[in-house]
Amino acid sequence: MQSPYCRQESSGNFMRASQAPISLNLNESPYGVPTAALEAARNAVRISSRYQFELVEQLRQDLADRHQIPNEWISLYPGSNRALHYATLAFTNAQKPLVVGAPGFPVCEQAARLHERPVCQIPLLADGEHNVSAMLEAGAGGLIYVANPNNPTGSVTPHDALLRLIHGAANLTQQAVVLVDEAYVEFSDEPSMIAALREHPNLVVTRTFSKIYGLAGLRIGYAVAQPELLNRIHTQPAHDVPAPAAAAALACLADEAECTRRKHATKKERQAFTDWLGGYGLRHSNSHSNCLLIDCQRPVATIIEELAQLGVKVGRSWPGLDKWVRITLGTTDEMHILRQALAQVLNLERS
Ligand SMILES: Cc1ncc(COP(=O)(O)O)c(C=O)c1O
Structure with a gap:
């Protein structure tokens, strides 16, 4: 039987792993093990x-x-x-x-x-x-x-x-x-x-x-x-x-092409997410990778907990940066869910 925590779906050339709860916490690939x-x-x-x-x-x-x-x-x-x-x-x-x-x-x-x-x-x-x-x-x-x-x-x-x-x-x-x-x-x-x-x-x-x-x-x-x-x-x-x-x-x-696809997909999600953060005036690190730190403007320990309750696992804070949390970029669907959860937990209104 397939685990509900790791449903594998095929999407185009990607093996897409949609997980419940979604895991945006460990800088792993959201696109799964490549088919080959x-x-x-x-x-x-x-x-x-x-x-x-x-x-x-x-x-x-x-x-x-x-x-x-x-x-x-x-x-x-x-x-x-x-x-x-x-x-x-x-x-x-x-x-x-x-x-x-x-x-x-x-x-x-x-x-x-x-x-x-x-x-x-x-x-x-x-x-x-x-x-x-x-x-x-x-x-x-x-x-x-x-x-x-x-x-x-x-x-x-x-x-x-x-x-x-x-x-x-x-x-x-x-x-x-x-x-x-x-x-x-x-x-x-x-x-x-x-x-x-x-x-x-x-x-x-x-x-x-x-x-x-x-x-x-x-x-x-x-x-x-x-x-x-x-x-x-x-x-x-x-x-x-x-x-x-x-x-x-x-x-x-x-399979160089798969690596390139993943790079471009990640870049697209990063851009969309940082644009969204910018729309709310939330600061973030200047990422060229699959993760970034975002400034939640209040200690993140409870935010991490609340996001987990909404089914979104995010990373942690770092010493001296207790208002910043690391988030791994996921698929388009996962990022949509993340944005909804963040908006709710951070009580966001457009700046
Ligand atoms: C900067 C950095 N180096 C190395 C690793 C570890 O990678 P591996 O899974 O190959 O041990 C990680 C994993 O998160 C990482 O963030």
């Missing part, structure tokens, strides 16, 4: 009584071809969180800090705190860019983490600022490693930093299939760096990912 990926994963399950090393190697090779780098520069993980965690342990210690933007994605910080490594939070600039000068000043010898686009804001740090950061980190008396987390880069028009890897041995880039590709539950992501750096993050055994996840990821890479 679902088929590939099913087929991989059938042959999963045996190890599928060749399939996993095929994914590494496809990624290497796509990014025009040698395949030894790619390390696969069951989700990019794993790479963030291990990179934090590899490149920080009691004297070597982790430097992060605030508000930001917390996985590196959680790893650092768990292992009692110093953490330095640098507030984002007013437009949501990372403050690369301040990050450099704080980062000597350690790890500087930048998500681009950032979570929870969806804001981007321009390419030239990132290059300045990576170059500056390499030239510190105590060199720092820069990790650029590109979990959401496919939603934006920003160039990937993977192209900068050849010239920058102190750079790590992470990517995931959890976001635009809609494979969050399958757990597959990767880190890219020059081998000397990558080998310091590696856990043994390397590239230890499930065959169905690797097969689904390969199918996603082969």
Whole structure:
């Protein structure tokens, strides 16, 4: 029997997941597992009584071809969180800090705190860019983490600022490693930093299939760096990912058109939603991604609760931003329901 919490409907070329309650809380794809990926994963399950090393190697090779780098520069993980965690342990210690933007994605910080490594939070600039000068000043010898686009804001740090950061980190008396987390880069028009890897041995880039590709539950992501750096993050055994996840990821890479459709659909919903927020005079972060922070003008804890009662799960607030809530963009239908629920809970009137 199909779960009422996960009804799958086919809509054009999308697999549309309409869920009750609707989940706009974890920056997942509202468009479901792409059809080709679902088929590939099913087929991989059938042959999963045996190890599928060749399939996993095929994914590494496809990624290497796509990014025009040698395949030894790619390390696969069951989700990019794993790479963030291990990179934090590899490149920080009691004297070597982790430097992060605030508000930001917390996985590196959680790893650092768990292992009692110093953490330095640098507030984002007013437009949501990372403050690369301040990050450099704080980062000597350690790890500087930048998500681009950032979570929870969806804001981007321009390419030239990132290059300045990576170059500056390499030239510190105590060199720092820069990790650029590109979990959401496919939603934006920003160039990937993977192209900068050849010239920058102190750079790590992470990517995931959890976001635009809609494979969050399958757990597959990767880190890219020059081998000397990558080998310091590696856990043994390397590239230890499930065959169905690797097969689904390969199918996603082969379907560029689906990725583009999802990017455009997300952009359309983002524009419609920010126009709507603007109509009510509600401030929001400058997002280039599938999520944004909105200013509810009062503490959001009760708002989150009230929205949940109306069947809409939204994200959370961030430390120091208790009137702001993160919302993930959904399908057109889901965004319609969200707007109705928000209007009711926030008691909105046109400004
Ligand atoms: C910025 C950022 N990086 C990484 C991840 C984790 O992705 P994965 O599912 O690949 O572990 C997330 C998930 O929300 C994220 O927001």
